[in-house]
Structures are given as C-alpha cells and as structure tokens.
Amino acid sequence: MGHTLAEKILMHNTGVASCKPGDIVITKPNKVMFHDIYTPFVYEKFKEMGFQKVWDKNKVAIMFDHLLPTCLKDDPRHLRYGYKFADEFGIDCLHESDGISHQLMPELRYAKPGDVVYVTDSHTTTYGAIGCFSTGVGYTEMAAILGTGEMWARVPSAIKIQIDGELPDNVYAKDIILCILGDLKADGGTYKSLEFCGTAVDALSVDSRLTISNMVVECGGKVGLFAVDRKTAEYSGVDYEAFKWLSFDEDANYEQVLHYDAASFVPYIACHPYVDNVHPITEVTDVAVNEVFIGSCTNGRLEDLAAAAEILKGKKVNPFVKFIVTPASRSIFKEAIAAGYIETLIKAGAMVTHPYCSLCQGRSGGLLADNEVLLGTNNRNFLGRMGSAKAKTYLSSPAVAAASAITGKITDPKTLQA
Amino acid sequence: MQRVFKGKVWKFGDDIDTDIIIPTQHVTIETMEEMKWHAFEPLRPELAKLITPGDILVGGKNFGCGSSREQAPEVICALGVKCVIAKSFARIFFRNAINNGLLLIESPELPDHCEEGDIVTVEINSKLVCNGREFAIPAMPDNLFTIIEDGGLVKSMKKRNNIID
Numbered sequence: 001m002g003h004t005l006a007e008k009i010l011m012h013n014t015g016v017a018s019c020k021p022g023d024i025v026i027t028k029p030n031k032v033m034f035h036d037i038y039t040p041f042v043y044e045k046f047k048e049m050g051f052q053k054v055w056d057k058n059k060v061a062i063m064f065d066h067l068l069p070t071c072l073k074d075d076p077r078h079l080r081y082g083y084k085f086a087d088e089f090g091i092d093c094l095h096e097s098d099g100i101s102h103q104l105m106p107e108l109r110y111a112k113p114g115d116v117v118y119v120t121d122s123h124t125t126t127y128g129a130i131g132c133f134s135t136g137v138g139y140t141e142m143a144a145i146l147g148t149g150e151m152w153a154r155v156p157s158a159i160k161i162q163i164d165g166e167l168p169d170n171v172y173a174k175d176i177i178l179c180i181l182g183d184l185k186a187d188g189g190t191y192k193s194l195e196f197c198g199t200a201v202d203a204l205s206v207d208s209r210l211t212i213s214n215m216v217v218e219c220g221g222k223v224g225l226f227a228v229d230r231k232t233a234e235y236s237g238v239d240y241e242a243f244k245w246l247s248f249d250e251d252a253n254y255e256q257v258l259h260y261d262a263a264s265f266v267p268y269i270a271c272h273p274y275v276d277n278v279h280p281i282t283e284v285t286d287v288a289v290n291e292v293f294i295g296s297c298t299n300g301r302l303e304d305l306a307a308a309a310e311i312l313k314g315k316k317v318n319p320f321v322k323f324i325v326t327p328a329s330r331s332i333f334k335e336a337i338a339a340g341y342i343e344t345l346i347k348a349g350a351m352v353t354h355p356y357c358s359l360c361q362g363r364s365g366g367l368l369a370d371n372e373v374l375l376g377t378n379n380r381n382f383l384g385r386m387g388s389a390k391a392k393t394y395l396s397s398p399a400v401a402a403a404s405a406i407t408g409k410i411t412d413p414k415t416l417q418a
Numbered sequence: 419m420q421r422v423f424k425g426k427v428w429k430f431g432d433d434i435d436t437d438i439i440i441p442t443q444h445v446t447i448e449t450m451e452e453m454k455w456h457a458f459e460p461l462r463p464e465l466a467k468l469i470t471p472g473d474i475l476v477g478g479k480n481f482g483c484g485s486s487r488e489q490a491p492e493v494i495c496a497l498g499v500k501c502v503i504a505k506s507f508a509r510i511f512f513r514n515a516i517n518n519g520l521l522l523i524e525s526p527e528l529p530d531h532c533e534e535g536d537i538v539t540v541e542i543n544s545k546l547v548c549n550g551r552e553f554a555i556p557a558m559p560d561n562l563f564t565i566i567e568d569g570g571l572v573k574s575m576k577k578r579n580n581i582i583d
Contacts, residue, residue, distance in 0.1 A: 138488035384460030
C-alpha cells in the first residue's frame with residue numbers, strides 16, 4: 001500500500017514504519033518560527049511553563065513582518081519581546097525588516113523539502129509548495145515546542161487534486177486556487193492534506209506553487225503539498241535524487257480525487273465577504289474599486305510584480321484609485337527594481353511600500369472607510385479585515401488587480417488587450 | 419473539571435472567522451481583560467458586554483476559521499464562556515482552544531435545534547440536552563482530554579517541568 005505525501009513526510013520525520021489518517025504521531029520539527037504578533041505571548045508562556053532554554057536554538061527563527069513599521073502605540077512592545085526572547089535564549093536568526101515571514105522561510109531555505117515546520121501563523125501552509133509539511137500553530141503550542149522540540153500531529157486524510165493541460169492566457173496560480181476554494185468551500189479541506197499533481201502543476205513555477213499552498217488554509221487545509229521535482233530542488237538547494245521518495249504513489253489512499261482541465265480555468269474573483277464566494281470574472285463586472293493592493297504572502301513575489309508591470313507598462317492608474325504595491329521580501333524588491341518592474345509601477349501611479357504584511361494584516365497603510373471597495377491579491381476578504389466592517393474586499397490575481405487599477409473597476413486583463 | 423453543567427446560549431452562523439472573534443487592530447492590546455471587550459466587534463459590537471460567565475456559544479460550520487491568532491480562544495475564555503458548541507471547528511482554533519482549556523464540542527445537530535437564550539445542559543463525553551431533546555456527542559481523544567483536564571497546555575507543561583502552582 002502506498003502513502004500520501006503527508007504520510008511520507010510524517011513517517012520520514014517520526015521514524016514510524018507506517019501511518020494512516022487519524023493516527024497521532026509525535027513530530028520533531030526541523031525548524032520553527034514565530035512572528036511579531038505573538039512575541040510577548042510566546043515569551044510569557046515559555047517562561048510560565050518553566051523552561052530554561054530552547055531545545056535547539058539553531059532551529060528557531062523570529063521574524064518581524066506584521067508590525068514593522070509599527071503603527072499603533074502598543075506595537076513596539078511586541079518588537080521588544082522579540083529582541084528579549086532572542087537575547088535571553090541565544091536565537092541568532094532574527095529578521096527585522098527583510099520581508100514577509102512566509103516568503104523568507106522558503107526563500108532563505110529555512111523550510112526545505114521533506115521537513116516538518118511549525119510557525120505561529122495560519123499561512124504556514126505556504127511551504128507545502130516545496131514538499132515541506134508546514135502548518136500553523138498557536139503561541140502556547142509554540143512555547144511548548146520551543147521547550148520540548150516535539151509536537152503531536154494527527155495524520156491527515158488527503159485530497160488529491162490533479163490538474164492537466166495548459167493554462168489560458170491571463171490565468172494564473174491564484175485563479176487555480178480560487179476556483180478550487182470555490183468548489184471545496186471554506187471547510188471542505190478541514191484537517192486534510194491537499195496534494196497537487198498533473199501536467200499543469202508540473203509546469204508551474206515554484207513561486208506559483210507557493211501561491212497555491214498558501215491558500216489551502218482557506219478551505220481549512222492542514223497542509224498543501226507538491227511532490228519534489230527539479231525546480232524545487234534548485235529553489236531549495238537540495239539534491240533532487242535524494243528527494244525522489246517525495247513523489248506520488250499510485251496506490252496511496254486518497255479520500256477524494258479532484259480532476260481539473262487547466263484550459264477550463266478563467267480569471268476568478270473571491271467576492272466579499274468570504275474567500276469561497278468565488279465567481280468567474282465575467283460575473284463580477286461593474287464593481288467600482290477605490291483601492292487596489294498587490295502584495296502579501298500569497299501574491300507579492302517577483303512573477304506577480306512582473307505580471308502587474310506588464311499590464312501597467314505605459315499606462316496610468318485611474319486617478320480615483322489608490323494603488324498599493326508591496327513586494328514580499330527585500331530580495332524580491334531588489335530584483336524587481338533591477339528588472340525595471342518597480343519603475344514601471346511607480347510611473348503608472350503605484351504607491352510602492354517596503355516589504356511587510358502591509359494592508360493584509362489590516363492595521364496600516366491603506367485601511368478602508370465605510371462603503372469603500374478594495375481589490376486585493378492577498379488571501380482573505382473577511383468582514384472588517386482591512387478597515388471598516390462596512391467596506392468590501394474582493395480577491396484576484398495580480399494581473400486582474402493591475403488591469404482594475406487602470407480602469408477603476410474589476411476588469412479582465414483580456415479586455416484591455418483588445 | 420465539572421462533568422455536567424448548563425449555560426445560556428449565544429447563537430452564531432457558519433464560518434465565524436478569527437477576524438470577527440478578535441479583529442487584528444486589537445490583538446496587541448496588553449491585557450486580555452481590555453482586549454476581550456472587542457470580541458465579535460465587526461459582527462455584534464454589543465455582544466462582549468452581554469455575555470456573562472458560564473454562557474455557551476453555539477456556532478454553525480467551521481467556527482474559528484482564518485488566522486492562527488490564539489487571542490481568539492483567549493478572549494472567549496476571558497469573557498467567562500464555558501464552552502463552544504458548533505457543527506464543526508477550524509483546525510488551528512480547535513488546537514488553540516484546547517490548549518487554553520476552553521472546551522469545544524462538535525455537534526452537527528444541536529445548532530439547528532436551539533435559539534439564542536435557550537439553556538443547554540452539557541454532559542462531557544456523553545450528550546447535550548436542550549429543549550427536551552438529547553444530542554449524543556463523541557468522547558475526546560485521550561491526549562486532548564488530558565490537556566483540558568490539566569487546565570490547558572501551560573499547566574500541562576508546568577506539570578512536566580515539575581513546577582507547582
């Protein structure tokens with residue numbers, strides 16, 4: 001009997017000879033990270049639990065990405081606790097302003113194929129793109145892991161998602177995952193491993209796969225895994241031959257298999273106020289937008305900025321639209337400058353910010369007033385997440401966001417190219 | 419912990435996300451005592467002041483979906499809520515609640531057969547009773563029930579580290 005990707009990684013990590021959905025296994029994480037929203041809580045819980053030291057300081061990272069630059073008077077306290085934890089327990093790996101943690105973890109190779117990684121954030125599922133069993137935990141669990149080096153996990157059942165064929169023009173990884181979320185709904189993947197395969201998946205870049213894994217949590221997924229191929233190996237700096245085991249078994253036990261024809265995908269919009277309220281863009285015309293946001297751990301990577309720059313080249317942003325662009329990391333920002341994307345975006349009228357969680361964490365830089373409408377490339381459009389509870393948020397790919405910034409309403413890029 | 423107790427119901431729908439339970443702009447408030455007054459603010463700003471200790475929240479599917487913020491179960495605990503009953507829970511919220519000693523009970527049926535203000539009787543690992551009807555509930559896995567019995571993961575870890583309160 002074969003195994004799912006999730007089972008394979010959990011067996012590899014725990015040393016158990018076999019496991020099946022529902023089994024409780026004790027994992028030993030290869031890396032953990034906590035970010036600035038939780039630093040005081042992790043510090044206090046860790047001390048209260050009575051731990052004197054972290055189990056392995058080389059396996060711990062602390063990142064500031066939600067609260068830097070700080071915007072409310074209580075925010076600096078969270079940064080102080082981050083420094084305090086690092087000082088007291090000898091953590092050298094502290095990233096203060098290098099970008100969004102979920103971009104830095106795979107980019108800096110802290111999360112690698114075959115690893116088990118826990119982070120105090122729901123979008124930790126992102127690194128499943130490189131074959132890493134990564135998922136979110138709370139700050140109390142993080143404190144316990146920091147002290148013990150262990151955490152229990154229930155072996156998830158799995159859904160295989162096979163996508164074959166070629167994507168149409170103007171259709172991206174974001175459209176794939178939005179379509180799947182619309183089908184599975186907000187709880188259709190709860191506790192499960194979503195595992196992606198097929199010729200269209202093979203053709204995706206690692207950046208695109210990161211977008212897909214990032215959003216599996218929006219249907220409740222525990223992890224969103226891809227097999228390791230040569231692209232992954234190159235991205236993560238590992239030997240491909242050593243990770244051939246992290247591939248699909250024909251006889252693995254999947255509770256559900258979904259098939260998609262890539263050619264059937266179109267640009268999709270997740271409409272206010274639920275991520276699973278997904279509609280083809282042709283059903284969402286005549287929605288005027290006050291603000292457009294390109295960024296976040298979902299879609300702030302180089303290929304996202306490239307797609308936006310391609311559409312905005314020589315064009316101007318609608319004068320009634322505030323257009324905010326936030327690269328996902330410092331290195332992406334530098335590459336985007338070198339490639340000319342940032343210049344194109346600025347000339348078009350974008351406000352380009354330093355890499356951080358930006359508008360997606362709903363505390364700074366572009367909060368919405370009552371009745372305003374935002375189109376964002378991020379992952380959530382919940383009530384009140386980005387300002388007023390009376391504002392509306394729609395989600396799309398960076399290409400749709402760029403086209404919409406030009407016209408001032410939700411727009412299929414195809415209609416601009418005619 | 420008490421094996422049988424009753425409480426007054428506050429009723430919610432499906433997909434109550436953590437941004438509704440505690441919006442991001444309030445998650446850096448220094449104490450739970452202050453933070454708790456913002457619980458459920460985007461949906462029902464008056465609610466935090468109305469909930470009294472011992473009350474029970476009843477939700478639909480996927481209660482606690484969204485971010486991993488543990489402030490969500492913590493503010494619910496801080497309001498004195500005894501337990502949350504829902505058709506289903508989101509994964510991280512489920513773990514976070516258990517780790518804070520907040521009892522969660524999955525019941526696909528009860529939420530469709532109770533109204534706000536009703537009284538629900540909970541018999542842990544056995545059944546729920548409301549308006550004369552009984553609803554069976556599953557027993558919790560041992561490893562989780564131990565954490566709840568210890569009073570949360572912090573107390574569990576203190577026990578492991580031989581620290582006496």
